[in-house]
Amino acid sequence: MENQEYSVGLDIGTTKIVAIVGRRNAHGKIEILGVGKAKSLGVHKGIVNNISQTINSIKAAVSEAQSSAGVPIRKVTVGIAGKHIRSLQHSDYIMREHPDKFITDDDIEALKDQVKKLVMLPGEEIIHVLPQEYKVDSEGEIQEPIGMHGSRLEAKFHVVVGQMGSIRNIARCVREAGLEMEALTLEPLASSEAVLTKEEKEAGVAIVDIGGGTTDIAIFKDSIIRHTCVIPYGGGIITEDIKEGCSIIEKHAEQLKVKFGSAVPELEKDSTYVTIPGLHGRPDKEISLKTLAQIINARVEEILDLVNTELKAYGAFDQKKKLIAGIVLTGGGSNLKHLRQLANYTTGFDSRIGFANEYVANDKNQYLKGPEFATSIGLLMESLKIRDKKSNLPEEEIIVEEPKAKVQNDTVAAADNEANNAPVQTEQPMYLPPSEIESPTAKRLAKPTFGQSLMEKVKKFFEEVE
Numbered sequence: 001m002e003n004q005e006y007s008v009g010l011d012i013g014t015t016k017i018v019a020i021v022g023r024r025n026a027h028g029k030i031e032i033l034g035v036g037k038a039k040s041l042g043v044h045k046g047i048v049n050n051i052s053q054t055i056n057s058i059k060a061a062v063s064e065a066q067s068s069a070g071v072p073i074r075k076v077t078v079g080i081a082g083k084h085i086r087s088l089q090h091s092d093y094i095m096r097e098h099p100d101k102f103i104t105d106d107d108i109e110a111l112k113d114q115v116k117k118l119v120m121l122p123g124e125e126i127i128h129v130l131p132q133e134y135k136v137d138s139e140g141e142i143q144e145p146i147g148m149h150g151s152r153l154e155a156k157f158h159v160v161v162g163q164m165g166s167i168r169n170i171a172r173c174v175r176e177a178g179l180e181m182e183a184l185t186l187e188p189l190a191s192s193e194a195v196l197t198k199e200e201k202e203a204g205v206a207i208v209d210i211g212g213g214t215t216d217i218a219i220f221k222d223s224i225i226r227h228t229c230v231i232p233y234g235g236g237i238i239t240e241d242i243k244e245g246c247s248i249i250e251k252h253a254e255q256l257k258v259k260f261g262s263a264v265p266e267l268e269k270d271s272t273y274v275t276i277p278g279l280h281g282r283p284d285k286e287i288s289l290k291t292l293a294q295i296i297n298a299r300v301e302e303i304l305d306l307v308n309t310e311l312k313a314y315g316a317f318d319q320k321k322k323l324i325a326g327i328v329l330t331g332g333g334s335n336l337k338h339l340r341q342l343a344n345y346t347t348g349f350d351s352r353i354g355f356a357n358e359y360v361a362n363d364k365n366q367y368l369k370g371p372e373f374a375t376s377i378g379l380l381m382e383s384l385k386i387r388d389k390k391s392n393l394p395e396e397e398i399i400v401e402e403p404k405a406k407v408q409n410d411t412v413a414a415a416d417n418e419a420n421n422a423p424v425q426t427e428q429p430m431y432l433p434p435s436e437i438e439s440p441t442a443k444r445l446a447k448p449t450f451g452q453s454l455m456e457k458v459k460k461f462f463e464e465v466e
Contacts (some may be wrong), residue, residue: 003117004201006022006023006033006069006079006400007021007022007023007080007380007384007386008021008022008065008075008076008077008184008380009022009059009076009377009378009379009380009381009383010062010076010078010079010174010179010376010379011079011375011376011379012043012054012058012078012170012173013046013188013211013212013213013375014040014041014043014044014045014046014080014211014213014214014234014236015039015040015041015059015063015210015211015213015332016037016038016040016212016332016372017037017038017039017040017057017059018035018037018042018373018375019036019037019062019064019065019073019076020032020034020035020036020065020068020368020376020377020379020380021034021035021065021066021071021374021380022094022380022384024384024385025361029359029361030359030360030361030377030381030384031197031358031360031362032360032362032363032368033068033069033070033071034066034067034068034071035059035064035065035068035367035368035379036062036063036064036068037064037065037066038058038060038064039057040057040058040212041053041054041057041339041408042054042055042057043057043213043385044213045082045213045214045232045234045438046080046083046129046211046213046214047082047083047084047166048081048166048169048170048171048173050177051169051172051173053098053213055173055176056171057457058173058177058179059177059178060180062177063075064201067098068151070316072217074179074180075180075182075383075457076174076179076180076182076381077181077182077183077184077185077289077379077383077386078170078174078181078183078184078185078380079184079185079187079190079376079378080127080165080170080185080186080187081186081187081188081211081214081216081230082162082163082166082214082230083214083232084139084162084163084166084230085127085160085161085162085186085228085229085230086160086161086162086230087158087159087160087161087227087228088158088161089156089157089227090115090156090157091154091156092111092114092115092154092155093111093135093152093154093155093156093269094107094110094111094114094151094152095151096150096151096152097113097390099150099151099152099246100149101149101317102146102149102150103136103146103150103153104146105146105147108145108146108153110242111155112129112131112157114155115129115159116129118142118159120161122163123163123164123165124161124162124163125161125162125163125164125167126159127157127159127160127161127167127186128159128160128161128189128282129157130144130158130159131155131157131226132155132156132157132158132224132225133155133156133159133224134152134153134154134155134224135153136148136149136153136227137151142392144412145157148412150374154229157448158226158227158228158354159301160186160228164226164360167184170184171184180296182383182386182423183382183383183386185379185382186218187209187216187375187378188207188216188217188218188228188230189218189225189228190375190379190380191216191218191330191331191354191374191378192207192218192220193378193381193382194208194354194356194358194359194374194375194377194378195207195328195330195354195355195358195371195374195378196220196328196354196383199347200220200222200325201220201223201270202222202223202326203323203324203325204219204220204222204316204321204322204323204324204325205219205220205323205324205325205326205327205328206218206219206220206257206307206311206323206326206327206328207220207318207327207328207354208307208328208329208330208334209218209229209330209331209334209374209375210215210234210235210329210330210332210345210386211234211235211331211333211335212234212235212236212332212333213230213232213236214228214230214231214234215233215234215303215306215307215333216228216229216231216331217230217231217232217307217310218228219311219314219323221315221321221323225316226321227310227313229302229310231306231307231310233299233302233303233306234303234333235331235332235336236258236352237253237299238257238261238296238333238336239253239257240253240447241295241296241299242256242257242261242292244293245295246276246285246287246291246292248276248285248287248432249279252276252277256276256287256292256337257296257336258267259291260274260289260292261296261336261340261418262289262292262293262294262297262337262338263293263295263297263300263336263339263341263342264293264297264338264341264342265290265293265294267338268289268290268293269289269290270288270290271287272288272289273287273288273289274286274287274289274292275287276314286330296336296427297342300342301342301346303345304342304343304347306344307327308346308347310321311349316349323349326350326351326352327343327347327350327351327352327408327449328351328353328354329343329351329352329353329354329371330353330354330355330356330374331371331374331375332370332371332372334353334354334371335370335371335372340353341353341386342460344355345446349415352438353371354370354371354374355369355370355371355374356368356369356370356373356374356377356378357373358406360377368376381451383437386393406441408463426445441462447458
């Protein structure tokens with residue numbers, strides 16, 4: 001099987017690292033070829049804090065995925081989250097040089113490139129520039145301006161920003177695990193691809209992905225991304241609360257949460273107890289399930305209050321911005337019993353649990369049905385989209401040029417730009433096989449995604465360091 005036939009999503013989470021290998025079948029659904037899962041060591045609240053442990057965890061997950069799929073894994077699409085992620089709204093415009101010609105992809109890219117030049121806080125980097133709506137001259141609320149005529153092209157953007165240091169650490173871990181990063185994607189956007197429907201995105205919906213270290217939020221309205229954020233609390237802090245509140249070890253606290261935990265104490269009986277084995281000959285400990293639920297409830301309510309704050313920041317309670325489809329809870333933390341009922345009460349919106357197997361064709365044993373696989377399947381879907389774009393390039397448009405001449409031209413251009421203190425503009429083949437060098441026509445047809453553009457910057461950084 002050739003590498004082009006399949007894709008890989010790699011979810012580097014706080015509690016687990018998951019690698020999923022898959023391809024698209026004849027009916028457009030995803031056929032899973034293999035899954036690898038390993039305990040995540042070296043990641044705290046979505047941020048890598050131990051390089052060597054994270055590399056080993058990635059290797060373990062990828063090795064298991066390779067064995068089950070029977071194919072080698074070289075390129076992966078990776079998710080990014082963490083408390084360093086923030087977003088902002090920004091409007092910008094360009095004056096077109098040739099207003100007599102209709103608007104093309106090049107004009108859109110020129111406008112996005114201008115937004116990417118925004119001055120961020122020290123150490124920050126723009127990850128995604130997501131257009132929301134366009135305005136051509138005096139005509140506003142345009143969703144697709146390509147093909148229209150006008151001299152002034154304006155747009156509102158949702159800009160996602162993250163710490164460059166965290167991005168470099170993820171890139172280094174993936175690279176030293178023997179892999180190539182195909183793209184970098186914000187995790188709540190990946191999760192939304194796996195669990196949300198087109199109707200929900202149009203009606204207005206908030207996806208709340210409760211992971212081990214963070215809770216990621218993405219809000220859609222009129223099929224447009226409106227708001228994203230990362231709350232630095234997840235299922236891990238609930239386990240920590242149980243550990244401290246019941247004076248037990250972390251392993252037993254996690255088992256209590258998964259098997260007997262509830263988000264609503266009123267639904268638990270006072271007379272129901274669970275026995276925890278004592279340590280090294282010490283007596284067993286009995287814990288009331290109602291007491292356990294009270295500990296869990298306090299932390300879950302805090303997380304949901306923060307979710308409510310983000311909903312209010314977006315304006316979800318205004319009539320025009322109202323989320324008709326409510327909330328979709330996903331991630332491993334959404335497995336908590338009675339969480340949906342508490343979310344309904346706390347936020348005032350109807351909610352459902354988002355399962356990740358809607359687009360999966362061969363999940364007969366329902367292994368991937370759990371919401372904890374939403375992000376990894378979403379990353380796989382993003383990787384498949386990249387492969388689809390690459391395979392849809394017309395072959396007659398791809399012209400191979402001489403590699404040496406191209407390298408020399410890039411070197412000269414780099415030297416000139418450095419002398420003029422200007423940013424270096426080099427051509428990188430994004431969608432063509434490594435053996436081919438893209439022509440200007442192919443470059444126009446195969447524009448890189450924002451995640452891939454960011455990865456090129458990261459690669460360049462490492463090359464300079466080395």
